[in-house]
Amino acid sequence: MLGIWATSCSRPPALIGLVNRTTCSQRTLVFKPRTSLVKQFQAHRPYTTPPTPTPTPKSNNASILSRVLPFRGGSQNTSSLRKIVALAKPETKPLLAAIGLLLASSAVSMTVPFTIGKLIDFFSTNNPQIPFGLSTWEASALLLLLFTAGAAANAGRAMIMRLAGQRIVARLREKTYSAALKQEVEFVERGEGDVLSRLSVDTSIVGESVTQNLSDGLRAVVMSSVGLGAMFYVSPTLTVLMLAVVPPVSLGAVFYGRYLKKLSNKTQEAVGEMTKVATESLSALRTVQAFNAVPQEQQKFHDRVDKILVLARKEAIASGIFFGSTGWSGNITLLALLGYGGTLVSHGTISVGDLTSLLLYTVYVGSGLQMLTSFFSSIMRGIGAGMRVFEVIDRTPAIPDDSGLAVPPDRRGVVRFEGINFEYPSRKGVEILKDFNLEMAVGESIAIVGESGGGKSSIHSLLLRYYDPVKGKVTFDGQDIREFSATSWRSIIGVVPQDPVLFTGTIATNIAFGNPDATREQIESAAREANCEFIWGMPKGFDTEIGRLSLSGGQRQRLAIARALLKNPVILALDEATSSLDATSERRVNDAIDKILRSRQTTCLFVAHRLSTIARAERIVVLEGGRITESGTYRELVTDENSRFRALMAAQLNAAAGESLYIDRVSEVTPTDN
Numbered sequence: 001m002l003g004i005w006a007t008s009c010s011r012p013p014a015l016i017g018l019v020n021r022t023t024c025s026q027r028t029l030v031f032k033p034r035t036s037l038v039k040q041f042q043a044h045r046p047y048t049t050p051p052t053p054t055p056t057p058k059s060n061n062a063s064i065l066s067r068v069l070p071f072r073g074g075s076q077n078t079s080s081l082r083k084i085v086a087l088a089k090p091e092t093k094p095l096l097a098a099i100g101l102l103l104a105s106s107a108v109s110m111t112v113p114f115t116i117g118k119l120i121d122f123f124s125t126n127n128p129q130i131p132f133g134l135s136t137w138e139a140s141a142l143l144l145l146l147f148t149a150g151a152a153a154n155a156g157r158a159m160i161m162r163l164a165g166q167r168i169v170a171r172l173r174e175k176t177y178s179a180a181l182k183q184e185v186e187f188v189e190r191g192e193g194d195v196l197s198r199l200s201v202d203t204s205i206v207g208e209s210v211t212q213n214l215s216d217g218l219r220a221v222v223m224s225s226v227g228l229g230a231m232f233y234v235s236p237t238l239t240v241l242m243l244a245v246v247p248p249v250s251l252g253a254v255f256y257g258r259y260l261k262k263l264s265n266k267t268q269e270a271v272g273e274m275t276k277v278a279t280e281s282l283s284a285l286r287t288v289q290a291f292n293a294v295p296q297e298q299q300k301f302h303d304r305v306d307k308i309l310v311l312a313r314k315e316a317i318a319s320g321i322f323f324g325s326t327g328w329s330g331n332i333t334l335l336a337l338l339g340y341g342g343t344l345v346s347h348g349t350i351s352v353g354d355l356t357s358l359l360l361y362t363v364y365v366g367s368g369l370q371m372l373t374s375f376f377s378s379i380m381r382g383i384g385a386g387m388r389v390f391e392v393i394d395r396t397p398a399i400p401d402d403s404g405l406a407v408p409p410d411r412r413g414v415v416r417f418e419g420i421n422f423e424y425p426s427r428k429g430v431e432i433l434k435d436f437n438l439e440m441a442v443g444e445s446i447a448i449v450g451e452s453g454g455g456k457s458s459i460h461s462l463l464l465r466y467y468d469p470v471k472g473k474v475t476f477d478g479q480d481i482r483e484f485s486a487t488s489w490r491s492i493i494g495v496v497p498q499d500p501v502l503f504t505g506t507i508a509t510n511i512a513f514g515n516p517d518a519t520r521e522q523i524e525s526a527a528r529e530a531n532c533e534f535i536w537g538m539p540k541g542f543d544t545e546i547g548r549l550s551l552s553g554g555q556r557q558r559l560a561i562a563r564a565l566l567k568n569p570v571i572l573a574l575d576e577a578t579s580s581l582d583a584t585s586e587r588r589v590n591d592a593i594d595k596i597l598r599s600r601q602t603t604c605l606f607v608a609h610r611l612s613t614i615a616r617a618e619r620i621v622v623l624e625g626g627r628i629t630e631s632g633t634y635r636e637l638v639t640d641e642n643s644r645f646r647a648l649m650a651a652q653l654n655a656a657a658g659e660s661l662y663i664d665r666v667s668e669v670t671p672t673d674n
């Protein structure tokens with residue numbers, strides 16, 4: 001009886017979560033861009049997400065629910081529950097159909113114990129009577145039809161529910177993904193949003209809780225209530241005897257459920273730690289192998305896996321005790337029922353068939369109660385997962401991308417950084433830029449130089465509105481760029497990052513990234529302008545898959561330049577890779593830059609490290625202590641013996657080679673217009 005339902009119980013929810021999380025972590029390894037991963041794990045400073053406003057419950061029902069549900073953060077629970085229910089709204093029709101089918105199939109299965117009882121009585125009496133005056137064949141055919149209809153209804157219910165669940169998950173994933181893509185980079189890149197696991201694991205849990213759980217929960221309610229009613233009908237005394245076992249088992253289930261939830265949370269955390277270790281070392285496999293740190297990394301991973309095992313052991317012991325004791329108490333009740341029921345049969349109070357029906361109904365009620373227990377724990381998990389998912393969906397990005405004015409694509413204007421103070425949200429109090437001022441005329445090219453970590457790339461981040469300044473403003477044509485919609489503002493800027501990311505796809509789709517409507521001609525022309533001649537040398541040319549290529553730093557940079565040029569940008573932000581390129585690559589990149597400077601009216605802001613690039617800019621500004629300390633043409637700064645620029649470049653060049661090498665190199669460079 002109880003033993004039967006206990007052993008038939010599926011894997012505890014916590015374990016399901018564990019498996020899913022592991023799968024998700026594997027996905028993380030595949031899809032996460034390397035740079036952001038490394039940044040995520042190298043960042044030791046905690047980043048606090050802006051608090052999500054806690055919605056207040058609107059209806060009385062909601063506040064009642066919040067008191068009933070044993071979960072922290074009542075109003076968030078109810079709001080999450082409400083949103084989960086709202087998600088199921090488009091599926092109302094299929095869900096209603098499934099509920100109808102569920103009731104039909106449950107009604108059929110509830111007749112099984114009754115039918116078996118009647119069959120036993122039928123075969124054990126001398127003069128059997130079939131109800132409604134049916135013949136044996138007719139009764140058999142009717143039963144066969146009934147059970148077939150029940151099975152068909154059950155199959156239909158399962159299919160409809162599963163499909164509806166998957167559609168809900170799909171919608172939820174898309175909503176979460178588009179909400180995540182609109183967040184400011186800080187939220188996603190620093191991993192605080194934990195977007196990937198919300199996207200894969202939490203959305204599935206929510207989908208399960210609306211469909212599978214709803215279906216199981218309803219079935220459980222039908223099974224236990226109808227079963228109980230039938231039992232009272234057959235024998236009230238025996239029913240009361242059987243019910244004696246319910247309170248202790250329910251109490252045990254509550255304690256077990258809570259313990260399981262606690263363990264499950266700890267397990268999720270431990271799995272998260274394990275994933276972090278694996279992601280870190282796998283994304284830096286070259287370093288791990290170069291330093292022969294494989295055993296060290298294995299040990300780290302082993303420690304995390306061990307932690308999960310310890311928790312799994314606790315969970316195994318708890319579930320063993322719970323299911324063992326419920327099974328034991330169930331079987332004892334069964335014995336008591338059999339003993340007492342047997343006496344009633346021998347006294348002729350009830351028939352053998354009635355006793356059998358009663359025992360079978362007891363099993364149904366038991367299964368129903370068991371299902372209700374897991375139904376509630378799954379609902380709890382669904383609500384918890386929903387809270388995590390809706391946190392992303394409902395989050396207002398710090399820099400909204402679609403509100404604000406549109407910038408006409410042909411608008412030209414002066415770009416000004418005016419009295420900017422800037423610090424990263426994760427490093428409050430550490431000022432990267434202090435009263436930073438810079439004016440860029442239309443079509444002017446400026447190279448920013450300065451010490452590593454001085455804030456050069458941060459200027460690009462402000463220009464692109466990945467962040468907003470704490471004080472001051474960036475203006476374009478006299479207008480604060482915060483007045484523009486971020487999407488529209490970014491559409492006129494071409495970006496060449498330090499470490500360009502190439503996406504899965506062909507060379508052509510990568511150059512056309514963000515410009516899916518670009519023609520092949522436009523793509524080829526941008527590639528030509530960016531000196532990407534290597535593409536024509538490939539057997540499949542522009543249709544070569546990126547995944548199969550191992551491109552050099554210079555090639556990647558030129559592809560990124562082509563990608564930026566295809567946008568026909570008004571402003572070009574180029575962040576030069578710190579690592580040096582080989583002489584040919586450097587020349588090809590510089591030639592491409594030259595072409596842009598000569599042929600376009602594009603305002604260019606270079607974060608430059610190489611002398612050969614720096615020399616190409618019309619103006620060089622030196623960034624020190626968060627502000628510009630020097631500005632001038634290359635020749636002006638290089639010929640001024642006391643210039644900060646000279647000192648900086650000298651320090652950056654090989655110190656061992658000394659001043660002479662520096663001077664040699666300086667004299668090798670032939671600036672364009674300076």
Ligand SMILES: Nc1ncnc2c1ncn2[C@@H]1O[C@H](COP(=O)(O)OP(=O)(O)OP(=O)(O)O)[C@@H](O)[C@H]1O
Pocket residue numbers: 424426427432450451452453454455456457458459578607
């Ligand atoms: N997202 C971030 N959150 C917190 N701090 C950051 C972030 N990005 C950069 N920093 C820090 O801000 C400072 C300036 O960084 P930035 O990348 O702008 O310097 P940089 O001059 O471009 O350096 P490099 O020449 O080495 O590329 C550094 O101390 C860096 O560690």
